[in-house]
Amino acid sequence: MLPRAARQTHTVSPAHAFDSTTLTESEIRGLAARFGSPLLVVDCEQVRRQYHSLKAALPGVDLHYALKPLPHAAVVACLRDEGAFFDLATTGEVELVKAQGIPAERCIHTHPIKRDSDIRDALRYGVKIFVADNPDEIRKFARYRKRAELLIRVSFRSPDAVVDLSRKFGCEAGAVLGLIEQARRMGIRVRGLSFHVGSQAMEPTKYVEAIRACTNLIAEALLAGLPSLDILDIGGGFPVSYNEEVTPIDQFCQPIREALAKLPSHVRVIAEPGRFIAAPAAIAISSVMGKAKRDGRWWYYLDDGLYGSYSGQLFDHAKYPVTTLRHEGELFPSVLAGPTCDSIDVIDDNILLPELEVGDLVVGRMMGAYTWASATDFNFFKRAKVVVMHEQPADAKRVVSLRKAAGGSGRAA
Structure with missing residues (x-):
C-alpha cells in the first residue's frame, strides 16, 4: 500500500x-x-519561491519544513533538492521523509508530547534531536540517553496569532533551568531551547520577545554551571496573505534578524516554517x-x-x-x-x-x-x-549539485 x-x-x-x-x-x-x-x-515552483524568500529574510537560519500543512511527497522532494531541513512530529512523517531519501541528520522531531513508539521509530531512522516541555516527557528519554538530545520548549503566549500554539505546549521560562538540571541528572543532553509564537502570526513582536528571553536563559544556564546551549529553534508561524495583505516577509523578519544578531555566535538557529511555504503553492x-x-x-x-x-x-x-x-x-x-x-x-x-x-x-x-x-x-x-x-526546476544541473552538497538522494513523487 x-x-x-x-x-x-x-x-x-x-x-x-x-x-x-x-x-x-x-x-x-x-x-x-x-x-x-x-x-x-x-506548484513546486511556488514552493521553491516561498522557501527562498524566507531563506533570504532569515540568513543563517536553517529552515526545517514542518510537514503537517502539506505532507505531500512531491513537496518534500522539491524542498530536499533545495537543501531544506525537515521538522517531524510523528512516525508517519518519519516514513514520508525516509521514502524521499532525506538524511536523518537533516531532521528534528519537535512534537513536545510523544508516544514511546514515536521516539523509537525516529531514533531508528537516525533522528537525534527531540523536544520536551515537562518533567514527565523528559523521563521518557532516560532509556535513550545515549542516542537522544533535547530542546526545551518554552511557552510565549501570543493571543494575536490566529492559532496560539503556546496554549497547548511549552513550559514557563522560570521552569527551564530546572528541566535542564533534571535532564543533566538523568544523563540526557539538552542542546538548546525552542518556542513557537503561534500560526499566522501577524506581528514579529512576539518573536523578538521570545528570542530575547531565550538569549537570557542561555546565559543564565551557563552561569548556573549547566551544559552550554547551542541551538535555538524559533518555530514557524510566518504570515501569508489570504484575503488581507500582510507585511512582506523581509520587512516582517527585520526585527527578528536584529534580535538573533545578539545571540552568542556559537548558537545554531533553526526555524519551522510550514504555512508560509505551503499555503501559496x-x-x-x-x-x-x-x-x-x-x-x-x-x-x-x-x-x-x-x-x-x-x-x-x-x-x-x-x-x-x-x-x-x-x-x-x-x-x-x-x-x-x-x-x-x-x-x-x-x-x-x-x-x-x-x-x-x-x-x-x-x-x-x-x-x-x-x-x-x-x-x-x-x-x-x-x-x-x-x-x-513543476516538480523539477528549469535548471536541472543546479538541483543535482544541491542534492550532492546536501547528501540527499531519491526522486520526486
Missing part, C-alpha cells in the same frame, strides 16, 4: 511558467477537463454539482467542501479567496455549499456571484496549507485528486 501522499496524485509538466495564484482560466479548464474535479493543483478546483434558490438566494452545491479541501476553514480558521470562471451577468447574494449531507458543510453563506450553472468551475486560492492534509472522505465523497506541477 502506498502512503497517502503518493495516492491519487498526477503530474503534469507545462512548458510555460506557472504560478498557483495566477493560473489562467484556460489552464484551469484544461486541468478540470483532463483530470475531473475536485482537484488540488500543487496550491489552488483548489471544484465544480457546481447542483443549485437551488432558497429564501431568495442561490445555493450552489460544489463537489468539494468543509469535509474536503476547505477543511482548513474549520480546523485552521482560514478564509480562502474564492472566485468563479463565470463573470458575465448581474451579481446576486449567494451561498457556496459543499457536497455532503451535513448542514455545516457551507464554504461561504454570503458571497456575491453571477448566476452559475451546473458544471461551472469554482477556484479556491492560497489552499496549500491545512486543506488536503486534513481533508476526509466523509459521506464517501472522495477528497480532491492532487495534480503536481
Whole structure:
C-alpha cells in the first residue's frame, strides 16, 4: 500500500511558467477537463519561491519544513533538492521523509508530547534531536540517553496569532533551568531551547520577545554551571496573505534578524516554517454539482467542501479567496455549499456571484496549507485528486549539485 501522499496524485509538466495564484482560466479548464474535479493543483515552483524568500529574510537560519500543512511527497522532494531541513512530529512523517531519501541528520522531531513508539521509530531512522516541555516527557528519554538530545520548549503566549500554539505546549521560562538540571541528572543532553509564537502570526513582536528571553536563559544556564546551549529553534508561524495583505516577509523578519544578531555566535538557529511555504503553492478546483434558490438566494452545491479541501476553514480558521470562471451577468447574494449531507458543510453563506450553472468551475486560492492534509472522505465523497506541477526546476544541473552538497538522494513523487 502506498502512503497517502503518493495516492491519487498526477503530474503534469507545462512548458510555460506557472504560478498557483495566477493560473489562467484556460489552464484551469484544461486541468478540470483532463483530470475531473475536485482537484488540488500543487506548484513546486511556488514552493521553491516561498522557501527562498524566507531563506533570504532569515540568513543563517536553517529552515526545517514542518510537514503537517502539506505532507505531500512531491513537496518534500522539491524542498530536499533545495537543501531544506525537515521538522517531524510523528512516525508517519518519519516514513514520508525516509521514502524521499532525506538524511536523518537533516531532521528534528519537535512534537513536545510523544508516544514511546514515536521516539523509537525516529531514533531508528537516525533522528537525534527531540523536544520536551515537562518533567514527565523528559523521563521518557532516560532509556535513550545515549542516542537522544533535547530542546526545551518554552511557552510565549501570543493571543494575536490566529492559532496560539503556546496554549497547548511549552513550559514557563522560570521552569527551564530546572528541566535542564533534571535532564543533566538523568544523563540526557539538552542542546538548546525552542518556542513557537503561534500560526499566522501577524506581528514579529512576539518573536523578538521570545528570542530575547531565550538569549537570557542561555546565559543564565551557563552561569548556573549547566551544559552550554547551542541551538535555538524559533518555530514557524510566518504570515501569508489570504484575503488581507500582510507585511512582506523581509520587512516582517527585520526585527527578528536584529534580535538573533545578539545571540552568542556559537548558537545554531533553526526555524519551522510550514504555512508560509505551503499555503501559496496550491489552488483548489471544484465544480457546481447542483443549485437551488432558497429564501431568495442561490445555493450552489460544489463537489468539494468543509469535509474536503476547505477543511482548513474549520480546523485552521482560514478564509480562502474564492472566485468563479463565470463573470458575465448581474451579481446576486449567494451561498457556496459543499457536497455532503451535513448542514455545516457551507464554504461561504454570503458571497456575491453571477448566476452559475451546473458544471461551472469554482477556484479556491492560497489552499496549500491545512486543506488536503486534513481533508476526509466523509459521506464517501472522495477528497480532491492532487495534480503536481513543476516538480523539477528549469535548471536541472543546479538541483543535482544541491542534492550532492546536501547528501540527499531519491526522486520526486
